[in-house]
Amino acid sequence: MTGRTTRSAxxxxGLDEVLHGGLIAGQLYLIDGEPGxxxxxxxxxxxxxxxxxxxxTLYVTLGETAGELRSGAASHGWSLDGIEIVEFIVSEHDLFGDSELTMYHPSEVELNETTKRILEAVERFKPTRMVLDSLSELRLLAQTSLRYRRQILAFKQFFIGRGxxxxxxxxxxxxxxxxxxHSIAHGVIALDRSIPAYGPALRQVRITKFxxxxxxxxxxxxxxxxxGLQVFPRLTAKEHGRPFDRxxxxxxxxxxxxxxxxxxxxxxxxxxIGPAGSGKSTIAAQYAVATARRGGHAAVFTFEESRALLLARxxxxxxxxxEGVGPGKLMVRQLDAAEVLPGQFANLVRESVEVHGATVIVIDSLNGYMNAMPGERALTVQLHELLTYLNNHGVATFLVAAQSGMFGAGMRNVVDASYLADSVMLLRMYEHQGSVRKAISVVKKRSGPHEDTIRQLWFNRDGVHLGPPLEHLRGVLSGVPVEVDSLARSAPGDDDAPRT
Structure with missing residues (x-):
């Protein structure tokens, strides 16, 4: 019968979530990454x-000095009190300056001496957590691949059983x-960095062995x-969910x-979905505001419109x-598509749902969300996982997607997510009686029946308004409708709608 595995936070x-609880105590791990x-x-x-x-705890450094480590820690607002720092800085004089050595290569002597001093420091301080920084110095001293491997194996055997x-x-x-x-260590954590065409460096972590x-x-x-460093675990929807009433x-x-x-x-x-100015964001916000007014919590994540302008509108x-978090409040979070990471955004949504109890989430818009993704395929996969996660938690999610163009057949979808959505509301701008007006219709709803009509939509200080079905017009969705009957009167409610 095996004992329970002890974890080392x-x-x-976020990293411990990726590791399913943290590192396994008493093992040797490689942290692999380029400088910086x-x-x-x-x-x-x-x-x-x-x-x-x-x-x-013990930090053994073969490259940086203790002063450099403390200076770097201070830039994060940290104090290294309680951490033993031992520096063995290998100098050129130490490596080649001993003229009395004739039988052994200076690097071999230096490697043995450095190894001995490291092991003595471990025996002296008896740490339960230790860092050796870095292997590049040992690699230079070892000179050959065989000696380097033997040295790492020796370290591994020394630490086994010492807790x-x-x-x-x-x-x-x-x-x-x-x-x-990589083959000797119990686990390998790789830190990667890539530079996009625009925006900050994209940093990622991979567990290649554990x-x-x-x-x-x-x-x-x-x-x-x-x-410090923060990891945003990749969202896997199947691992999250809770019972809820539909x-x-x-x-x-x-x-x-x-x-x-x-x-x-x-x-x-x-x-x-619809062109800019057709009322998509306002309709989505209507659901969020109504939820907060009923005592629930809703969150709006906006990529284009500023938080202050949205609230004023x-x-x-x-x-x-x-505005705020918790029951009876609406949270508005303004995001910069050039700065926010895909995993970071998913983490913000999870926090709204799991910590603050949001039951309505608005993402405005998918166009901005797409700009935060590394590619179109990644957008589809991550959006699918995010929507599945939200559905599993009983959240009503509203996605806003702007089409390019304003009228007619020239409009196209920049992001096609209609197959991922359970319901699709289509908004249009159309010309009628010398005015530009708005129309709304429901073209898809998986969870039940809906009207097939097209209704005029307008907004004023009293909120959202819909007129009767536009039965007297044909071609509303094309943007330039015609009267079904030249003697037909204007649709009821048109006189009340603003001429915009």
Missing amino acids: SGVP AGKTTLALQYLMQGVRDGER CTVLFLDDRSGRDIDTQV RGSDFISGQQDMLIRRG DVVPSGAQALDDLLGGGIERGTATLL LKGLGMTVD
Whole structure:
């Protein structure tokens, strides 16, 4: 009967979720990444977590000085108190300056001496968490692949049974022999960085090997900012969900609910599609505001419109509500598509649902969401996972997608997500009697019946309004309709609608 695996918390937000609970204590891990990838930051966060947990920690540095480490930590607002720092800086004089050595190569003597001093430091401090920074120095001293492998194996055998979890840092300076450590280590955490055509560097973490435990595979988005490194685990919808009642989410506008055959159900996604200015964002916000007014919590994530402008516009339409998180409040989060990472956005949505209890989520718009994705295929896959996750939590999701163009057949979808949505509301601009007007219709609803009519839509200080079906017009969706009967009167409600 095997004992329960002891986990060693990483101290990096999100990383332990990827590792299904953290590193396995007492094992040796390789942290692999190019210079500037965040290896030292991750290592320091791991040791600081050990200090918080009352463990003995040791940082052995072969390249940076203790002063450089403390300076880097200070830039994050950290104190390294409680972490033993031992520096063995290999100098050129140490390596080649001993003229009395004639039988052994200076690097071999230096390697043995460095190894001896490292092991003595471990015996002296008896750490339960240790970092060795970095393997590139040992690689230079070893000279050959065989000696390097034997040295790493010797370290591994030394630490086994001592109850010490060890992180080896490597800067990928010797790609021809890096696989030596990959095969020896119990686990490998790779830190990657790519530079897009525009925007900040894209940082990701990969677990390429993790003996004794399952983990979330693939690329996980990562950020480095003041306060340290943060990982955003890839969203896997099948691992998340909770029971919920499939209630109807009313909009607060009866005519809109009637058009939808009674309303939108929880656990479904609704796509609002149409040209710019057709009212998509306002309709989506109507559901969010109505939810908050009923005592629920709703969240709006906007990529294009500023938070202040959105709130001011809603106020002008009579949609006043308390802003914030929690019951009876509406949260508006403005996002920059050039700055936010896909995993970071998914994490924000999860926080709104799991922490703050949001039952209505608005993403405005998919065009901005697409710009935050690395590619069209990635957009579809991640959007599918996100919608499935929200559906599993009983959230009513509203997606806004702007079409290019304003009128007629020239309009096209920049993002086609209609097959992912449970309901699709189509909004159009059309010309009639010398005015540009708006129309709304429901073209898809999986969860039940809906009206097939096309209705005029307008907004004023009293909110959202829908007129009777536009039965007297043909070609509304084309943008330039014609009267079915030249003697037909204007549609009831047209006189009340604003001439915009």
